[in-house]
Amino acid sequence: MGIIINLDVMMAKRKISLSELSERVGITNANLSILKNNKAKAIRFSTLEAICRELQCQPGDILEYSENEE
Template sequence: MAIIVNLDIMMAKRKMSLMELAERVGITNTNLSILKNNKAKAIRFSTLEAICRELECQPGDILEYRKDKEF
């Protein structure tokens, strides 16, 4: 997938655990882990907004576009 989630990097910069962020955002540890590990197929804007609010960052700090290799 061409969209890379750098949530783990922002969490490390803010010294915030997965469990703490999940609690603050109001989602399950499992769903946040799926997002953090680039396994998610979608994210709600409300969830992205809550993550950005809690990590004090911009969506571009978390989401990155990388062009897929062409075969």
């Protein structure tokens, strides 16, 4: 996929654990882990908004576009 999710990078910068962010955002550890490991097929804007609010960042800090190299 051409979209790369850099959630793990932002979490490391903010020194927040997966379980802590999961609790603050209101989604399960499993779903947040799927997102963090770049395995998600979609993300709701409400989820993205909550993550950005908690990490005090912009969506562009988390989402990155890369051309497919096939």
